Amino acid sequence: MHSAPRWTATRQRLYDAAAALISERGFSATTVDEIAERAGVAKGTVYYNFASKDGLLEALMLHGAEELAASLRQAAQGAVRHGGGPGGALDAMVRAGLAFIDRRPAFAKLYVAELWRCDRPWQETLAAVRGRVVAAVEEELRAGAGPGGPEGRPDVSLTASALVGTVLVAALDWKVFQPERPLEEVHRALAALLEGRVAGAGGPT
Amino acid sequence: MHSAPRWTATRQRLYDAAAALISERGFSATTVDEIAERAGVAKGTVYYNFASKDGLLEALMLHGAEELAASLRQAAQGAVRHGGGPGGALDAMVRAGLAFIDRRPAFAKLYVAELWRCDRPWQETLAAVRGRVVAAVEEELRAGAGPGGPEGRPDVSLTASALVGTVLVAALDWKVFQPERPLEEVHRALAALLEGRVAGAGGPT
DNA sequence: CCTACCGATCGGTAGG
DNA sequence: CCTACCGATCGGTAGG
Numbered sequence: 001m002h003s004a005p006r007w008t009a010t011r012q013r014l015y016d017a018a019a020a021l022i023s024e025r026g027f028s029a030t031t032v033d034e035i036a037e038r039a040g041v042a043k044g045t046v047y048y049n050f051a052s053k054d055g056l057l058e059a060l061m062l063h064g065a066e067e068l069a070a071s072l073r074q075a076a077q078g079a080v081r082h083g084g085g086p087g088g089a090l091d092a093m094v095r096a097g098l099a100f101i102d103r104r105p106a107f108a109k110l111y112v113a114e115l116w117r118c119d120r121p122w123q124e125t126l127a128a129v130r131g132r133v134v135a136a137v138e139e140e141l142r143a144g145a146g147p148g149g150p151e152g153r154p155d156v157s158l159t160a161s162a163l164v165g166t167v168l169v170a171a172l173d174w175k176v177f178q179p180e181r182p183l184e185e186v187h188r189a190l191a192a193l194l195e196g197r198v199a200g201a202g203g204p205t
Numbered sequence: 206m207h208s209a210p211r212w213t214a215t216r217q218r219l220y221d222a223a224a225a226l227i228s229e230r231g232f233s234a235t236t237v238d239e240i241a242e243r244a245g246v247a248k249g250t251v252y253y254n255f256a257s258k259d260g261l262l263e264a265l266m267l268h269g270a271e272e273l274a275a276s277l278r279q280a281a282q283g284a285v286r287h288g289g290g291p292g293g294a295l296d297a298m299v300r301a302g303l304a305f306i307d308r309r310p311a312f313a314k315l316y317v318a319e320l321w322r323c324d325r326p327w328q329e330t331l332a333a334v335r336g337r338v339v340a341a342v343e344e345e346l347r348a349g350a351g352p353g354g355p356e357g358r359p360d361v362s363l364t365a366s367a368l369v370g371t372v373l374v375a376a377l378d379w380k381v382f383q384p385e386r387p388l389e390e391v392h393r394a395l396a397a398l399l400e401g402r403v404a405g406a407g408g409p410t
Numbered sequence: 411c412c413t414a415c416c417g418a419t420c421g422g423t424a425g426g
Numbered sequence: 427c428c429t430a431c432c433g434a435t436c437g438g439t440a441g442g
Contacts, residue, residue, distance in 0.1 A: 007430075024322050028233035032421060042432045044423080049430095053421065090404050113318040116377045117229050127382070141403070157383070158394035159403055162375035166398075169370020170363065172321045177332070178362070189363035193371075196401025198346070198364055199295050215411090237441065247412045248442090254411095258441070 011049055013039040015060050023109035027057060058125040061114070064107040065129040071096050072136040089140050094167055094194070095187050101171035102183060108172055134160045166190060216254055218244040220265050228314035232262060263330040266319070269312040270334040276301050277341040294345050299372055299399070300392050306376035307388060313377055339365045371395060 017038035021030040032053055036043040050056040075096030076089040084092065101108040115126055137160040167190065174186045192198060222243035226235045237258055241248045255261040280301030281294040289297065306313045320331055342365040372395065379391045397403060 010430090024324050026231050026233055026318075026322075028231055028420095031419085043421090044433085045431055047422065087404055109321050112321070112374075113231075116314050116317070116381045117231075118381060119229050130378075130382070154394040154397045155390065158375065158379070158386075158391055159398055161378040161382075162371050162395055162398050163403075165374020165378070166367050166371040168374060169317075170367035173335075173366040173370070174363070176321045176323060177335070181363075185360065186363055189359040190367055191404070192359045193364055193367050194398065194401065194404035196399065198368075199292060199396070199399035233440095236439090249412050252442070 007049065010039070010041060010045065011059075013041070014046060014049060014056065015063060018056055018060055019064070019104075019106040019110060022057065023106035023113070026113070027053075054121050057114075058122045061110065061122070061126060061129045064104065064110070065132045067104075068097075068100050068107070069132045069136040071100050072133070073139075076136075076140045085144070087144065089144060090163075090194075091191060093137065093140060094163075094190050095183075097164075097167040098171050098174075098183055098187055098190075101168070101175065105172070105175045108168060112168060112172070134164060137163055163194075166193070215244070215246060215250065216264075219246070219251060219254060219261065220268060223261055223265055224269070224309075224311040224315060227262065228311035228318070231318070232258075259326050262319075263327045266315065266327070266331060266334045269309065269315070270337045272309075273302075273305050273312070274337045274341040276305050277338070278344075281341075281345045290349070292349065294349060295368075295399075296396060298342065298345060299368075299395050300388075302369075302372040303376050303379075303388055303392055303395075306373070306380065310377070310380045313373060317373060317377070339369060342368055368399075371398070 014035065018030070018035045021034055021038060032043055032046055035056075036046050039046075046053075046056065050059060072093050075092040079089040079092035082088075111129075114120070114122075115130055117123070117126075120126075134157065138156050141156050141160055141163075170186060170190055174181060219240065223235075223240045226239055226243060237251050238248050240261075241251050244251075251258075251261065255264060277298045280297040284294045284297035287293075316334075319325070319327075320335055322328070322331075325331075339362065343361050346361050346365055346368075375391060375395055379386060
């Protein structure tokens, strides 16, 4: 009997190969042959593990979003346990988001490239993918009802979406255009921006 | 002699058609025939106006970034003239960014889909495109040196990049997933986030 | 600015 | 009999 199921490792290799190639070249410009070659298997093996090239992308996105959402939730819970307060939990999520994209930049590139396209076969799957990520942030926003009461805070889902965008674009710009910077520096810039040390400088309320 | 140069209108139609199709399906999945058909010309006309499919995309991105940067600068200048202060200028740029994406969602989708890919033929052009947008924001950040002096403000280029990301992702999420919301509501959510009314709620400084 | 056409390569599946 | 694969090739379509 074989102890560790081999297909798990094969699928993981296919995920990694597909993410790396599609994130750089785009879905249609990446051939199934290339994905298979990079994963070290034959093309037929791709179709043994997934119904189609589309199916591979959907599974890949779902898999990555699961990891990201789990990472965000874990960071928030850790911060709360260590007494950081609700603001500390958000800060921890920002840092966890940066760290995730640091490890998996390909997933982030795929996410921004595909998420807002409206007429693709995997549109519904991607809406679910977005939901998992944004929900993790929304939960923390609701848990940490800030000062000033509800009347001072705008819509939670809009805020969560904007927060995800802040981290996503800052992290991608960092990895692609200024990779020599330490994560800590990017985190500081985001913390300052989100604490109003940039925009709060005299604008009308 | 022909009064209004026809090729200007033809290129504009090709820009619009290409942006609409490529932003939804991706570059490789969009055929030159489709672009030509939507623009109401024959395929050969595309190659009469542009050297290649790649060249059309590059010109399209440059054209759009020019419009966006101009719109941002104009908004900032208008706010300063009306005495809004540096904070008011940033707020005006956020609003102008939302309004631009409201008018040209296809450009925003193209931007996020292509900008961070590293091995494509038009990579350098896109870096220039990014530079034009981010520079417009950086100028305003430098002009409006906030309170607390330079030591309190983190890196300007990281902050500008994050600001662009905040507006970009919030606007795309808005247009795609909650199109019924008014622009004003999205703007309020972003203003609150950037004034620290969300993250400033008790985190460690 | 259009018609006609080429070199090459695509995603998906056959039998073993 | 089942699983996890491979070498070769199909019908259609791409950019130029």
